[in-house]
Amino acid sequence: MxxxxxxxxxxxxxIAAEIRKLIMSGDWEPGRKVPTNEELRTKYETSNVTxxxxxQILKDEKFLEGKTGIGVFVRGERAQTISPAHYIAPAEPGQPYRWLTEATNRQQRGKYRMLAVREVVPPVEVARALRLSEGETAMLRSRIGFLDDQPxxxxxxxxxxxxxRGTRLADRRLIPGGSPALLEEMGYPTRSQDDAVAARPATTEEYEALEIPRDVPVIEVFRIVxxxxxxxxxxxxxxxxxxRFKMGYRIELG
Incomplete structure (x- = not known):
C-alpha cells in the first residue's frame, strides 16, 4: 500500500493556502478584518514569525491589505466568475463584442488592447485542432482584455x-463586434465550441502582461470554435x- x-x-x-481558500470561497467576506496574529498563532499552533x-504571502498576492494602525483586511472584491457561454453568440449588428457588453452589464469598464497580428506556424496542439499539416501557417491575433483598467x-x-488572409482578421485593428460577428458575416457562423480548462504557473509573458503577484497560477482555457x-x-x-477569476459553466440536462 x-x-x-x-x-x-x-x-x-x-497556512497561507488555508486562508486563501477561505477568501476565494467567500467564507471570509471582502473587507473583513483578519484575526489578530495572536489568534492565528493559537489556531495554527505556530510562532508569530510564521x-x-x-x-505577507497573501498581501503580496493581493488577497489581503494592511491598514496602518488598524489591522489586516480581506481585499475589497470577490473572485469574479466568468461564464464563457455568454460570449459564444456573435454581437448584434452595430453592437460591441459581447465580452465588453457583459462587462458593462456588471458595471465594469471593459476594453481590449491589440498586441500583435501576424502569420505564424502555430503550436502543435493548435495546428492539430485547426487540422493543419506540418509547417502550415495560421493567422494569430494577440490581445489583452482589461476590466476597470486591470489586466x-x-x-x-x-x-x-x-x-x-485579406480580411479584418489580418488587420491589427480591433474588430467591431468581435471575431464571432465577423466570421458569421463571412459565412462561418459559430455552431459550437470545446473548452479545456487547466491551472498552471504563469509564463513570463503572462506574469508581466497580467501583472501576476508572486506565484499565483493562471487559469488556462484552450478553446476550439x-x-x-x-x-x-x-x-x-x-x-x-x-x-481574481473563476470560470463558470451551466449545463442543461433534458
Missing amino acids: PEPHEDKRPLAER IQRAL AELVHSYYPIELA YSDNEKPIEVTLLTKPAH
Whole structure:
C-alpha cells in the first residue's frame, strides 16, 4: 500500500493556502478584518514569525491589505466568475463584442488592447485542432482584455490562413463586434465550441502582461470554435489570473 502523500511545504505556505481558500470561497467576506496574529498563532499552533510570513504571502498576492494602525483586511472584491457561454453568440449588428457588453452589464469598464497580428506556424496542439499539416501557417491575433483598467485576460487566437488572409482578421485593428460577428458575416457562423480548462504557473509573458503577484497560477482555457460541418474556424489560448477569476459553466440536462 503506497504511503500517504505528505505536504512538505513550509508551514507559512500551508497556512497561507488555508486562508486563501477561505477568501476565494467567500467564507471570509471582502473587507473583513483578519484575526489578530495572536489568534492565528493559537489556531495554527505556530510562532508569530510564521504567521507574519503567511500574511505577507497573501498581501503580496493581493488577497489581503494592511491598514496602518488598524489591522489586516480581506481585499475589497470577490473572485469574479466568468461564464464563457455568454460570449459564444456573435454581437448584434452595430453592437460591441459581447465580452465588453457583459462587462458593462456588471458595471465594469471593459476594453481590449491589440498586441500583435501576424502569420505564424502555430503550436502543435493548435495546428492539430485547426487540422493543419506540418509547417502550415495560421493567422494569430494577440490581445489583452482589461476590466476597470486591470489586466483580466491574455488572448492568443488562431485562424486558418485561407480563411483569414485579406480580411479584418489580418488587420491589427480591433474588430467591431468581435471575431464571432465577423466570421458569421463571412459565412462561418459559430455552431459550437470545446473548452479545456487547466491551472498552471504563469509564463513570463503572462506574469508581466497580467501583472501576476508572486506565484499565483493562471487559469488556462484552450478553446476550439466550430462552424458548419464541424469545421474549426478559431482556436484560442486564453489565460486569466486565478486570484481574481473563476470560470463558470451551466449545463442543461433534458
